[in-house]
Amino acid sequence: MEIPPAVRARGITKTFGEVLALDGVDLDVAGGQVHGLVGPNGAGKTTLLGLLLGLAVADSGTLEILGSPVGRTPAVPDGVAGFVDGPGLYPSLTARQNLAALASLRRHAAESTVDVGEALEQVGLTDVADDRVRGFSLGMRQRLGLAAALLTRPRLLVLDEPANGLDPAGKRHVHRVITALAAQGTAVFLSSHRMDDLAALCSEVTILATGRAVFTGPVSKLAAEGGDLDYRLVTTDPEAARRLAGETPGLGVVPGPDGRRAEAEVVVHGPAAALDELVVRLVGAGVALRELGPVVPPLEAAFLALTETGAKQPADLSALSEKAGQEESR
Numbered sequence: 001m002e003i004p005p006a007v008r009a010r011g012i013t014k015t016f017g018e019v020l021a022l023d024g025v026d027l028d029v030a031g032g033q034v035h036g037l038v039g040p041n042g043a044g045k046t047t048l049l050g051l052l053l054g055l056a057v058a059d060s061g062t063l064e065i066l067g068s069p070v071g072r073t074p075a076v077p078d079g080v081a082g083f084v085d086g087p088g089l090y091p092s093l094t095a096r097q098n099l100a101a102l103a104s105l106r107r108h109a110a111e112s113t114v115d116v117g118e119a120l121e122q123v124g125l126t127d128v129a130d131d132r133v134r135g136f137s138l139g140m141r142q143r144l145g146l147a148a149a150l151l152t153r154p155r156l157l158v159l160d161e162p163a164n165g166l167d168p169a170g171k172r173h174v175h176r177v178i179t180a181l182a183a184q185g186t187a188v189f190l191s192s193h194r195m196d197d198l199a200a201l202c203s204e205v206t207i208l209a210t211g212r213a214v215f216t217g218p219v220s221k222l223a224a225e226g227g228d229l230d231y232r233l234v235t236t237d238p239e240a241a242r243r244l245a246g247e248t249p250g251l252g253v254v255p256g257p258d259g260r261r262a263e264a265e266v267v268v269h270g271p272a273a274a275l276d277e278l279v280v281r282l283v284g285a286g287v288a289l290r291e292l293g294p295v296v297p298p299l300e301a302a303f304l305a306l307t308e309t310g311a312k313q314p315a316d317l318s319a320l321s322e323k324a325g326q327e328e329s330r
């Protein structure tokens, strides 16, 4: 029997008054896959995840979750757990009491549950299990929210910006939990406004930009979408490197990322094949290469190219900074 996809969405549209938050979104999340949803603030990530959690219904389009069509009344679909906009917790209860309360509700609903202590252990909150949630940091609340979602052994876990507020140790716990869940066949769909948060964790990503899915597919394919990149070279002879780069077909010498041209380094722009040619020429001319790498990592470059179309054109800068201002205030 074929395993149904965890999520199958076609033409999902959602408006809030005048705002078109989701604009014809198509999406497939396979079972047992960690799928990332990335986009700038206001792109529609929380809105989309909210639909999957049954917090709202789409205006139009079709949505199937774990093989079942989603109805017209908001309800949490079977087998799904997660949260948007931070988990709902009782501040005056301890971490353990919060989970115990949820577990007893679910036992009442006859769902199979994971042991509370085990869930706390998995997210690394054992040491603070008996502290009141009131004093928890954002990162600790996020991890407790994840523990709460684990209680039901979900087949689809939906997490909205789970990396927010996490310190490196917290991030490691969350990564470990997500990877282990996926290995057991749970699909995880998680959002972030930062590409680098997702790159390490996800096999597939969907990029949202103002309500539209501008890319969906394997992370490896996304890296190729960014087109030509800027590369930074540190050599034993920057003057010669600059000259050789200028002579290499397909390559251009560009100012560094901050517009300043650091003395020891050269920044070039072009396809990878032209860069290969430059390296061969450098070595041939007796110039040694000490460092070479993209100025912006390929995934980040692809994300920026897909979500900030026209950002490099000076005419659009005023519109862009206006938009950035609006996003700040959200």
Ligand SMILES: Nc1ncnc2c1ncn2[C@@H]1O[C@H](COP(=O)(O)OP(=O)(O)O)[C@@H](O)[C@H]1O
Binding pocket: 016, 019, 020, 021, 039, 040, 041, 042, 043, 044, 045, 046, 047, 048
């Ligand atoms: N409940 C709501 N009422 C009105 N507008 C909303 C509501 N929720 C979201 N929006 C708007 O929909 C758009 C998408 O928001 P959201 O899904 O929260 O984006 P993201 O999570 O990617 O930052 C934004 O323009 C936001 O202001």
Ligand SMILES: [Mg+2]
Binding pocket: 045, 046, 047, 160
């Ligand atoms: Mg959001």
